[in-house]
Amino acid sequence: AxxxxxxxxxxxxxxxxxxxxxxxxxxxxxxxxxxxxxxxxxxxxxxxxxxxxxxxxxxxxxxxxxxxxxxxxxxxxxxxxxxxxxxxxxxxxxxxxxxxxxxxxxxxxxxxxxxxxxxxxxxxxxxxxxxxxxxxxxxxxxxxxxxxxxxxxxxxxxxxxxxxxxxxxxxxxxxxxxxxxxxxxxxxxxxxxxxxxxxxxxxxxxxxxxxxxxxNPSSIFLSRHEQAVPGSAVFVTREGSRPLLLEVQALVADSALSQPRRVTVGLDASRLALLLAVLQRHGGVATAGEDVFVNVVGGVRVQETAADLPALAAVLSSLRDRPLARDSVAFGELGLAGEVRPVPGGEERLREAAKHGFTSAVVPAKNVPRRRISGMAVHGVQRLAEALEVLMG
The missing domain is CATH 3.40.50.300 (P-loop containing nucleotide triphosphate hydrolases)
Incomplete structure (x- = not known):
């Protein structure tokens, strides 16, 4: 004392x-x-x-x-x-x-x-x-x-x-x-x-x-394509006390190898293998015969689990050759049972996204803010299948 x-x-x-x-x-x-x-x-x-x-x-x-x-x-x-x-x-x-x-x-x-x-x-x-x-x-x-x-x-x-x-x-x-x-x-x-x-x-x-x-680092880590492109998803990560908008890109291609490749830059490779298994079991989408490449734009290493949902959204977008909406963001942790778990600082992430002009967000149900964020429609989801349905339209 x-x-x-x-x-x-x-x-x-x-x-x-x-x-x-x-x-x-x-x-x-x-x-x-x-x-x-x-x-x-x-x-x-x-x-x-x-x-x-x-x-x-x-x-x-x-x-x-x-x-x-x-x-x-x-x-x-x-x-x-x-x-x-x-x-x-x-x-x-x-x-x-x-x-x-x-x-x-x-x-x-x-x-x-x-x-x-x-x-x-x-x-x-x-x-x-x-x-x-x-x-x-x-x-x-x-x-x-x-x-x-x-x-x-x-x-x-x-x-x-x-x-x-x-x-x-x-x-x-x-x-x-x-x-x-x-x-x-x-x-x-x-x-x-x-x-x-x-x-x-x-x-x-x-x-x-x-x-x-x-x-304003969020502005340099986003490609901001003139048109929506398949295999690209924007998410909000949190580095310390700072919310940061990042883009995760995925490329899914037919594999000529007996063991398809799983290559990541900026994400944990073992985490990607886990997520692809969840996608097959609870999303009904198999990638067993495909090479999957995932990259976080800008060289940033993401060490939190909020990138789980957008990473799978980018993979599915590339696999189906269907782009996600340009003005949408997503974040959320995925469990092995297919549930979408909340992440810390949900409201701060959403406000950062709204500040950069994003109008739609797919987030864990428990991260939906009590007060409406001006100019943004927030979709709370509880299961992976539900989240993919909203993201892919």
Whole structure:
């Protein structure tokens, strides 16, 4: 009862998308670990962020991967070369800590934790012991001085953060930078956050002058075909506290293989096999001799079950070569007994869809809002067969 529970003051980063993912901004004394593929824009984002912070607070950018000249050239390209941000090129973690104790920055970026090392250990930089000990010293710096520390982390070819798993336990927040190959859009996702909601999502677009925040991400993830096309369904997912309109596309084709293929991008492959079995048993539609390909447009990975109903609607639309209505959305979880189960935040999802001009929605019966949503007809369904009948007209 004697512990103060007053809200922690936060440092706004100048980017509403990054602040959303962090839970409202940087918390003094917190440690954030951000990982992503090489060249995805981690250093660009953090240089822009620290440059914006340096207008109001002292900030320090420590790089172990680039020279000061390289960082300054990037700063010129981003248009932040005139900011009061302090730079240092150093791989010894003791030197970074000493500089931070001398300059008292409100925010410190270390790029990257795999390149810094401590003289107390004889192993090479990037080894398990070096990463753990170097990160430990930076965490102690953050907790004792109140400096917000951001660590850049390398990732393995599987996409997980490189180094010991204890690294993710030591920090307060873990962020992942994701992108589809060749796409200009970047998705920043919170996997862990002690000061905010996990699984929050921020969307950025890479431009010549750096990363720009996308304030209305639903608009970029929808194809908006001129005419309705078979095999396409729009649904509303929920990333953290943000409802997001996405498009799921399906292609069903005759298979020449003894075991037809089931390929998914953005959805769980084993989940698709389960859904196709439900479609056959409770929808009366068999796909045993067909190859089924399902893709979520825009490279977003959907980890919730609200995509079950629209995924099957897209599959059936492609199989029958009949498009769904262009102004309709759907969402809902499917059970093995063929029931359509409710999902969290139903009314928020429907309002997001109505905001983008959709006039019809097929949702679980328990997600039908008590108050009518202006301009939208909401159809509540309880069984898969009922939902497919409404969707296919």
């Amino acid at each position: 004697e512990v103060s529970t007053a809200p922690e003051p936060r440092l706004t980063t100048g980017s509403a998308e990054l602040d959303r993912v962090l839970g409202g901004g940087l918390v003094p004394g917190s440690v954030v670990l951000i990982g992503g593929d090489p060249g995805i824009g981690k250093s660009t984002l953090l240089l822009q962020t620290l440059a914006a912070l340096s207008r109001h607070y002292p900030a320090l950018y420590a790089t172990g991967e680039e020279s000061l000249q390289q960082v300054a050239l990037r700063g010129q390209r981003l248009g932040v070369a005139d900011e009061a941000l302090k730079l240092m090129a150093e791989t010894a973690v003791e030197e970074v800590v000493a500089s931070a104790q001398q300059l008292h920055p409100q925010a410190l970026v270390v790029d990257s934790v795999q390149t810094v090392h401590t003289a107390a250990l004889g192993s090479a930089p990037g080894s398990v012991a070096q990463v753990r000990e170097s990160a430990g010293q930076l965490v102690r710096l953050a907790k004792t001085t109140g400096t917000a520390v951001i660590l850049v982390g390398h990732v393995t070819k599987e996409g997980a953060l490189a180094g010991p798993r204890v690294l993710e336990h030591m920090v307060d927040t873990v962020l992942y930078f994701e992108s589809d190959q060749g796409s200009r859009y970047r998705v920043l996702r919170a996997a862990k956050n002690r000061f905010g909601a996990a699984n929050e999502l921020g969307v950025f677009a890479m431009a010549d002058d750096g990363l720009r925040q996308v304030r």
